[in-house]
Amino acid sequence: MKELTLELALKMIEAAERWARDIAESPCSIAVVDKAGAVIAVHRMDGAGMATTDIAIEKAWTAVAFKMPTLMGSRWLDPRNIGKLLGDHAMGMIGRGKGRLCFIPGGIPVTDEENEVIGAIGCSGVPSGVGDISDTSVSQAGVTALYE
Amino acid sequence: MNLKLAKTILSIAVSNAKEMERVCSIALVNENGWLVALYRMDGAPIPTAEIARDKAWTAAVFRRPSSEVSAYGDPRAQGFGLNAQNWNDRLTIIPGGIPIWDGDLMIGAIGCCGATPEEDVFLCQKIIEEIRSGQDNLNFKEVG
Numbered sequence: 001m002k003e004l005t006l007e008l009a010l011k012m013i014e015a016a017e018r019w020a021r022d023i024a025e026s027p028c029s030i031a032v033v034d035k036a037g038a039v040i041a042v043h044r045m046d047g048a049g050m051a052t053t054d055i056a057i058e059k060a061w062t063a064v065a066f067k068m069p070t071l072m073g074s075r076w077l078d079p080r081n082i083g084k085l086l087g088d089h090a091m092g093m094i095g096r097g098k099g100r101l102c103f104i105p106g107g108i109p110v111t112d113e114e115n116e117v118i119g120a121i122g123c124s125g126v127p128s129g130v131g132d133i134s135d136t137s138v139s140q141a142g143v144t145a146l147y148e
Numbered sequence: 149m150n151l152k153l154a155k156t157i158l159s160i161a162v163s164n165a166k167e168m169e170r171v172c173s174i175a176l177v178n179e180n181g182w183l184v185a186l187y188r189m190d191g192a193p194i195p196t197a198e199i200a201r202d203k204a205w206t207a208a209v210f211r212r213p214s215s216e217v218s219a220y221g222d223p224r225a226q227g228f229g230l231n232a233q234n235w236n237d238r239l240t241i242i243p244g245g246i247p248i249w250d251g252d253l254m255i256g257a258i259g260c261c262g263a264t265p266e267e268d269v270f271l272c273q274k275i276i277e278e279i280r281s282g283q284d285n286l287n288f289k290e291v292g
Contacts, residue, residue, distance in 0.1 A: 005190045006162070038194040042186040046150045050182040 001112050001146075004032065004119035008146060009040040012110075012121055015145030016138050017045060020126065023141075024133045028125025030142065031056040035118045037064045045125070052125040058100050059107030059135070060122030065097065067117045071136055073103035106135025108143050149178040149248075149256035154185040157248075157258065161275045162187060165262070168271065172262020173200040179254050181208040181238075189262070196261040203245030203268075204259030205238045211254055214245030215269070244268030248276060 001008075009032035016030045027047035032040045039060075044053045062070050075081055077093060093103060107122040123138040131137070154176040161174040166189075173188040173196040181204075188197040206214040218241035220230040230239075243265040247257045258275060260268040 006187055010187075036194060038188070039186065039197045040188050042183060043151060043155075044182075044184050046152075050180075053183040053186075 002118065004034050004040060004110065006040055009119075012142035012146050013041055013043050016121065016123060016142035017043065019141035020045060020123070020138045024126050024128075024138055026126045026128075026133070028123055028135065028138060029053045029056040030138065031060045031122045032142070033057065033060040033064055033120050033122070035064060035116075037061045037120075040119070048125040055102060055104065055124035056106070056122040058102035058122070059104060059124060059139075060120040061100055061107075062097070062102045063107030063109045063120035063122060064117060065101070067109055069105070069109065069136065070103050070107035070122075071105040074105050077103050104135070105129060106139055108136065108139045110143055110146060149176065149184050151184060154256075157275060157279055158185055158187050160278050161258070161260070161271070162189060164271060164274055164278070165189060165260075168263070168267065170263040170267060170271070172260050172268070172271070173197040175200040175204040175259040176256060177201070177204040177208045177259070178256045179208060181205040181257070184256065192262045199240065199242065200244070200259040200261040202238045202240040202259070203242060203261060204257045205236075205245075206240050207245035207247045207259065208254070208257035211247055213243065213247070213269070214240060214259070215243035215265075217241050244272060246272040246276060248279075 013030045020028050027045035029044040029048050029052035031042040039057050059070050109117045109120045112118045121139045121142045123135040126135045165172050171189045171192040173192050175186045176184045178184050203214045210217050245259040247254050258272050260271045
């Protein structure tokens with residue numbers, strides 16, 4: 001597996017959709033981007049908010065750009081962590097990347113066998129952020145499906 | 149427009165594009181211009197995804213093919229001033245966005261980008277024709 005194809009992207013999205021429908025029980029948008037951060041496929045489930053497509057794309061883009069889950073980045077922006085993780089300049093992340101940077105948990109990068117980032121998946125629309133019912137777990141379901 | 153219908157249309161679109169030996173991006177928006185699903189085929193240039201979405205948006209909000217919207221840019225036409233509006237950075241007059249009608253009801257729009265404008269339009273029309281011919285098993289009514 002060297003790069004994400006449309007076929008693989010759809011496989012991930014289908015699995016993430018199943019998780020969103022059956023376990024998280026909230027409609028959401030799921031996006032997959034390639035290693036350049038360019039969108040490969042987006043789905044907005046029936047009933048998901050209209051703006052969630054863009055946020056899902058941005059989360060995936062951010063996950064590729066930083067080669068890490070957006071959950072990690074959101075820790076930097078958490079005011080409670082200021083001074084502990086990165087000195088006190090993490091707030092400067094806000095608004096970077098021509099406004100595309102989105103450190104809301106829900107974007108996860110996808111890696112190949114050599115641990116190189118080949119793309120990312122992003123999800124937006126799950127209201128809760130706890131445990132199985134969160135954007136991150138929906139995305140994770142998509143990532144897991146890729147390695148099955 | 150629901151996701152099931154969008155997925156059906158997009159799978160038809162991808163197989164059609166493969167038949168034409170073209171790689172392109174295809175976007176499906178609902179009747180208000182909001183994105184429902186978007187595919188960028190393997191090898192399609194990166195900007196095509198956004199352009200396809202813009203075309204579909206334009207077709208949906210103007211309720212006419214994106215190529216016809218340029219008529220409003222004619223100073224002699226009524227409604228001149230199109231370019232002065234804020235169009236959410238999405239307005240495009242590149243051919244390749246076509247609204248999808250179910251009788252009198254517009255249910256969404258499709259946008260293709262990747263080949264020449266003529267081929268994009270041809271692809272859109274071919275897809276719409278195909279979903280029309282297979283309308284029985286698509287169940288447009290549940291779109292409501």
